[in-house]
Amino acid sequence: MTTIHELDTPAVTIDLDIVERNIARAQEQLARHGVANRPHIKTHKIPALAKMQVAAGAVGITCQKLGEAEVFADAGFDDILLTFNILGASKTERLAELIRRTKRFCVVLDNEAVARELSDAGRRHDVDIRFLVECDTGFGRNGVQNPQAALDLAQAAMRMPRMQFDGLMTYPKSHQDETRLFFQRALQLLGGAGVPVPVVSSGGTANVAGVGELSMVTEHRAGTYIYNDVMMVMAGAATWDDCAMRVRATVVSRPTDTRAVLDTGSKSLTSDYKGVVGHGRIVEYPGAVIAGLSEEHGVVDLSASVERPRVGEIVHVIPNHCCVVTNMMDEVYGVRNGNVEVVWPVAARGKIR
Amino acid sequence: MTTIHELDTPAVTIDLDIVERNIARAQEQLARHGVANRPHIKTHKIPALAKMQVAAGAVGITCQKLGEAEVFADAGFDDILLTFNILGASKTERLAELIRRTKRFCVVLDNEAVARELSDAGRRHDVDIRFLVECDTGFGRNGVQNPQAALDLAQAAMRMPRMQFDGLMTYPKSHQDETRLFFQRALQLLGGAGVPVPVVSSGGTANVAGVGELSMVTEHRAGTYIYNDVMMVMAGAATWDDCAMRVRATVVSRPTDTRAVLDTGSKSLTSDYKGVVGHGRIVEYPGAVIAGLSEEHGVVDLSASVERPRVGEIVHVIPNHCCVVTNMMDEVYGVRNGNVEVVWPVAARGKIR
Numbered sequence: 001m002t003t004i005h006e007l008d009t010p011a012v013t014i015d016l017d018i019v020e021r022n023i024a025r026a027q028e029q030l031a032r033h034g035v036a037n038r039p040h041i042k043t044h045k046i047p048a049l050a051k052m053q054v055a056a057g058a059v060g061i062t063c064q065k066l067g068e069a070e071v072f073a074d075a076g077f078d079d080i081l082l083t084f085n086i087l088g089a090s091k092t093e094r095l096a097e098l099i100r101r102t103k104r105f106c107v108v109l110d111n112e113a114v115a116r117e118l119s120d121a122g123r124r125h126d127v128d129i130r131f132l133v134e135c136d137t138g139f140g141r142n143g144v145q146n147p148q149a150a151l152d153l154a155q156a157a158m159r160m161p162r163m164q165f166d167g168l169m170t171y172p173k174s175h176q177d178e179t180r181l182f183f184q185r186a187l188q189l190l191g192g193a194g195v196p197v198p199v200v201s202s203g204g205t206a207n208v209a210g211v212g213e214l215s216m217v218t219e220h221r222a223g224t225y226i227y228n229d230v231m232m233v234m235a236g237a238a239t240w241d242d243c244a245m246r247v248r249a250t251v252v253s254r255p256t257d258t259r260a261v262l263d264t265g266s267k268s269l270t271s272d273y274k275g276v277v278g279h280g281r282i283v284e285y286p287g288a289v290i291a292g293l294s295e296e297h298g299v300v301d302l303s304a305s306v307e308r309p310r311v312g313e314i315v316h317v318i319p320n321h322c323c324v325v326t327n328m329m330d331e332v333y334g335v336r337n338g339n340v341e342v343v344w345p346v347a348a349r350g351k352i353r
Numbered sequence: 354m355t356t357i358h359e360l361d362t363p364a365v366t367i368d369l370d371i372v373e374r375n376i377a378r379a380q381e382q383l384a385r386h387g388v389a390n391r392p393h394i395k396t397h398k399i400p401a402l403a404k405m406q407v408a409a410g411a412v413g414i415t416c417q418k419l420g421e422a423e424v425f426a427d428a429g430f431d432d433i434l435l436t437f438n439i440l441g442a443s444k445t446e447r448l449a450e451l452i453r454r455t456k457r458f459c460v461v462l463d464n465e466a467v468a469r470e471l472s473d474a475g476r477r478h479d480v481d482i483r484f485l486v487e488c489d490t491g492f493g494r495n496g497v498q499n500p501q502a503a504l505d506l507a508q509a510a511m512r513m514p515r516m517q518f519d520g521l522m523t524y525p526k527s528h529q530d531e532t533r534l535f536f537q538r539a540l541q542l543l544g545g546a547g548v549p550v551p552v553v554s555s556g557g558t559a560n561v562a563g564v565g566e567l568s569m570v571t572e573h574r575a576g577t578y579i580y581n582d583v584m585m586v587m588a589g590a591a592t593w594d595d596c597a598m599r600v601r602a603t604v605v606s607r608p609t610d611t612r613a614v615l616d617t618g619s620k621s622l623t624s625d626y627k628g629v630v631g632h633g634r635i636v637e638y639p640g641a642v643i644a645g646l647s648e649e650h651g652v653v654d655l656s657a658s659v660e661r662p663r664v665g666e667i668v669h670v671i672p673n674h675c676c677v678v679t680n681m682m683d684e685v686y687g688v689r690n691g692n693v694e695v696v697w698p699v700a701a702r703g704k705i706r
Contacts, residue, residue, distance in 0.1 A: 008443040010705050042648060064649045084616070084649060085605040087665055090361040110606050113664040141650050142606045142614050252438040253463050253495045261495050263437070267680055268705055271624040295395060295676060296417045296437060297494055311466040312440055323648060327620055327681070330703050350683050352363050352621055 002340040004333075009250040009314060010264040012325060012332040016341060018244035019049070019226055019334075026208050026225045027056045033212045038062050038081055040203065040223030043323045045348035046332070047075035049226060060104065062203075062221040066094045067351025069105075075347070078103040081201070083134070083169060083221065085114045085142065091353070092121030099127045106199075108169050110134040110142050115157035122162025129162055132169035132201060135186065138178035139171050147186035151193060158195070167199030167218070174206045174235065176213050183216050206237045229322040230276055240281070245325065245332075246316040247280065249298065251309045260288070260309055262298035264317065268328055269293060272321035280317040285309065290317070355693040357686075362603040362667060363617040365678060365685040369694060371597035372402070372579055372687075379561050379578045380409045386565045391415050391434055393556065393576030396676045398701035399685070400428035402579060413457065415556075415574040419447045420704025422458075428700070431456040434554070436487070436522060436574065438467045438495065444706070445474030452480045459552075461522050463487040463495050468510035475515025482515055485522040485554060488539065491531035492524050500539035504546060511548070520552030520571070527559045527588065529566050536569050559590045582675040583629055598678065598685075599636065599669040602651065604662045613641070613662055615651035617670065621681055622646060625674035633670040638662065643670070 004013060030037045039053045040062040050061050050072065060079030063069040069080050079102065086095055086107055095118075099105045109115050109131050122129040133154050136143030144150045150168060158165045168186060172179040183200060190197050202214055203221035205228075211220055224231070227245040228238035247268050253261040269280050271293060279290040279298065287305035290298050298317075302308045309315060319325045326332070327349055334342035357366060383390045392406045393415040403414050403425065413432030416422040422433050432455065439448050439460055448471075452458045462468050462484050475482040486507050489496025497503045503521060511518045521539060525532040536553060543550050555567055556574035558581075564573055577584070580598040581591035600621050606614040622633050624646060632643040632651065640658035643651050651670075655661045662668060672678045679685070680702055687695035 008441060008706055087603055087605055087616075088361060110608065111664050114605070117665075136608055140612075140645075141608075141647065141652055143608055145608060250440055252440055252467070255463065255489055255494075255496055255498060259493075263440075264705075266623075266625065266677060270619075271626070271677075272619065273624070292493075294494065295680070299494055311464050312470075324619060324624075327648070328703065328705070350681065352617075352681070353361055 004335050004338055004340060007248055007333060007340065009248050010268045011248045012268070012329050013246045013248055013335045014227065014332050015244040015246070016334050016336045018242060022226050022228065022242060022244060023053055023056045026222060027058070029208050030211060030220050031057060035211050035217055036219035038201070038219050038221050039226065040064070040221050041068060041072060041348065043223035043226055043326060045326055045346045046344045047072060047077070047347055048344060050077065053226070059219065065351050065353065066091055066098070067353050068348040069098055070094070071348040071351065073098055073102055081106045081221070083108050085109055087114055087117055092117060093125065096121055096125030096127045099129070104130070106130045106132060106166055108132045108134040109157065110144050110153070112153065112156055115153070115160055115163065119160035119163050127162065128164050130164045130166050131157065132167050132199060135168055135170045135182055137170045137182040138173040141171065143170060147182055147189055150186045151189040154190065154195060155193065165195065167197045167201065169201040171203045172207060174204065176207060176210060180214055183214065187216055205232055206235045209237065223323060227322040230281055230318055230320045231273060234276060240318065243318045245319060245322045246283065247319055247325065248314060248316055251311055251313045251315065254311050258301060258303045260300040260302055262300060262315065263296065264298050265296045266293040267295045268325065269298065269317065269319050270321065270324040270328065272324050276320050280319045283316045283318060285315065357688050357691055357693060360601055360686060360693065362601050363621045364601045365621070365682050366599045366601055366688045367580065367685050368597040369687050369689045371595060375579050375581065375595060375597060376406055376409045379575060380411070382561050383564060383573050384410060388564050388570055389572035391554070391572050391574050392579065393417070393574050394421060394425060394701065396576035396579055396679060398679050398699045399697045400425060400430070400700055401697060403430065406579070412572065418704050418706060419444055419451070420706050421701040422451055423447065424701040424704065426451055426455055434459045434574070436461050438462055440467055440470055445470060446478065449474055449478030449480045452482070457483070459483045459485060459519055461485045461487040462510065463497050463506070465506065465509055468506070468513055468516065472513035472516050480515065481517050483517045483519045484510065485520050485552060488521055488523045488535055490523045490535040491526040494524065496523065500535055500542055503539045504542040507543065507548060508546065518548065520550045520554065522554040524556050525560060527557065529560060529563060533567055536567065540569055558585055559588045562590065576676060580675040583634055583671055583673045584626060587629060593671065596671045598672060598675045600633065600672055600678065601667060601669055604664055604666045604668065607664050611654060611656045613653040613655055615653060615668065616649065617651050618649045619646040620648045621678065622651065622670065622672050623674065623677040623681065625677050629673050633672045636669045636671060638668065
């Protein structure tokens with residue numbers, strides 16, 4: 001069996017003990033509140049890991065792109081929510097095919113143009129289109145802007161052929177008061193109009209612990225919790241011990257007393273995120289700051305670190321944002337007790353369409 | 354023939370007329386000063402484009418990773434400079450193999466630990482290791498810190514078995530005064546010690562036009578010039594008309610009067626770069642600002658744009674940093690006169706080692 005020490009750098013390792021603990025903890029937190037777990041696979045893009053999530057109790061998965069859903073349908077997943085507006089004949093044809101080959105496939109929409117295209121595709125391809133109305137409850141991305149608009153869009157879309165309204169969906173801000181008020185009013189309006197709302201879907205790893213604050217939520221979509229990262233630790237949603245992903249790197253240069261350079265840059269760690277100081281946490285040198293990235297260089301400021309590495313030393317970096325690191329990798333290494341237990345191809349990497 | 358309009362989004366297109374013009378212009382600018390052109394392939398990672406650069410007069414290519422060099426050696430390139438410190442038995446073995454199968458293969462180093470490993474590998478694998486000493490002339494990444502250190506390292510490495518000193522290399526700051534002073538003094542010291550310096554290698558697209566300011570430079574490594582991007586326009590090294598790369602995207606949502614959302618986010622455009630306002634320039638709506646990115650969403654602020662797109666409309670984004678967009682793509686589309694002339698797999702994408 002290969003040991004971690006034999007892995008050339010850079011390489012992304014996934015600690016399997018931590019992953020198993022993270023999966024169990026989120027599942028338990030959501031189950032305690034009777035909320036279904038529908039993990040977002042964008043974080044790992046690996047069917048074997050989604051199977052572990054389903055084995056632990058997840059009802060199905062969430063994908064963000066048709067290409068991701070196709071990879072996971074190929075791997076046997078048959079209950080998929082696709083949380084992105086689908087437009088264009090090429091995509092609606094692929095959607096119809098996914099609906100035909102799964103037990104339950106649901107999409108979202110936040111405007112009538114998308115609803116019309118989906119309805120046309122449903123007729124053309126002879127499939128029913130199950131949809132959630134996406135609500136912008138404060139995050140400021142996609143979504144209808146108020147509860148009345150949610151009702152109006154749900155009703156408009158339901159009047160179109162082959163369209164089946166399944167409920168509401170949001171990606172909430174971490175502070176959830178606005179989301180509660182939005183959903184309360186929207187459910188009141190939909191109830192008043194006699195429209196059943198089987199699903200109310202929320203999301204985000206930072207919101208798993210507080211899912212009980214939103215009593216109307218029936219299912220939750222979280223991605224990052226399976227690996228965790230600097231962002232989640234900063235948000236108070238994880239500790240360093242909960243971080244399963246590491247970018248294994250070599251110190252290739254020590255140009256000055258206070259500078260080290262790693263063989264991992266933005267092509268592994270990515271330039272995410274602006275809110276965090278530094279580009280990842282070096283486990284062995286927590287006082288060091290990855291101050292700058294080129295594509296293949298990580299420039300480390302050692303000023304605040306008493307211990308300083310030598311050229312050739314191996315270090316491990318917890319990335320700022322694990323989901324985007326996944327997308328840079330053709331494969332990752334599942335490790336336990338110092339050994340590489342499994343090599344996973346990142347099957348849904350790079351599925352931009 | 355497929356037209357651009359048939360390409361589903363997101364997709365990365367490369368304007369072939371602009372690419373041909375960019376290749377010719379940089380070649381001419383460098384040739385005018387008698388400086389050899391050794392383009393950095395990290396920008397495109399596509400052998401067919403490097404062949405166009407060589408056909409226009411480039412002496413060889415620059416790579417940043419062994420994995421890139423292997424792809425290009427497979428494609429027939431036999432004069433390669435690898436501008437990254439190589440460490441570890443797995444990598445030095447691959448290096449020896451590359452040296453054996455090419456006419457001229459050169460690496461860089463900036464410390465004795467790397468020199469010793471290379472020398473050991475040269476003995477072990479029975480190959481000579483041709484190297485440049487990397488100099489930090491002000492950029493603050495890898496490199497020896499002063500001209501005396503360049504001499505000392507060159508001499509120390511030359512004393513090691515199988516090591517052949519070939520000259521000096523830097524990635525300069527855009528302001529080149531420090532680089533000139535560093536190289537002048539280093540050449541003086543090396544000359545005084547009787548050490549011939551066949552190669553003095555500089556780099557950067559922003560420095561192509563000013564290459565004449567560094568009279569000692571014998572070759573130049575530029576990457577971005579083949580595509581150009583927002584960064585290069587901001588640096589004054591290109592105009593919008595020189596930007597060959599576009600991310601083709603669909604407006605999937607118009608949640609508010611001043612907000613549009615594109616189906617392209619950090620998984621295509623990447624989070625590079627902090628120095629620029631917005632995450633790319635929308636060609637059709639130059640007053641719009643891509644204010645935020647999620648992995649699959651580009652959130653556009655339309656406040657300053659009188660014209661505003663509708664849902665379903667296609668737009669084209671010039672990315673902030675084209676090299677990192679390349680690395681996100683399995684393939685890109687070479688286009689001319691509205692048609693897709695060629696589909697290029699990004700052969701050296703994701704070569705992190």
